[in-house]
Amino acid sequence: MRHDPLNDIINSIKSASRTGNRTIEAEPAARLIGRVLKVMQDYNYLRSFEVVDESKGGKFKIVLSDTINNCGVIKPRFPVKNSLLEKYEARYLPAQDFGILILTTTKGVMSHIEARKQGLGGRLLAYVY
CATH class of the missing domain: 3.30.1370.30 (Ribosomal Protein S8; Chain: A, domain 1)
Structure with missing residues (x-):
C-alpha cells in the first residue's frame, strides 16, 4: 500500500x-x-x-540528466506565503540561487522562482539541487 x-x-x-x-x-x-x-x-x-x-x-x-545532486519531498507540506519563501529556501537548499523548491499554488505547480515573480504562495512539495 x-x-x-x-x-x-x-x-x-x-x-x-x-x-x-x-x-x-x-x-x-x-x-x-x-x-x-x-x-x-x-x-x-x-x-x-x-x-x-x-x-x-x-x-x-x-x-x-547529470545535474541532480540531491532531491527530496518536503513533509509536512507547509503552507507558505510569498514573503516567507526565502526562509524555506535557506532551510532546504544549500545556497542561494542553487536549486529549486517545487510548490503547488492556485496557478498550478511551479518553482519558488516563478512563484516569487508572480507574487504567489502555496504548499511546498519538494526540493531539487
Missing part, C-alpha cells in the same frame, strides 16, 4: 542518480507527479519523461 507516491518517485530519482542509472520507470502516473516532473524538466534536472500507459495507473519513463 502506497502512502505517498510523490515520495516514492522522488526517492527513485535520487537513488538512480546516485547509482548512475539514467532511465527509470516509476508508477503511478498521477497528474500532480507529472506536473512536478515537468518543473524538474524545465530546470534541466530531467532530460525527458513520458507516460507509458500499460496498466491501471500507468507508469512514467524518466530519463535523468
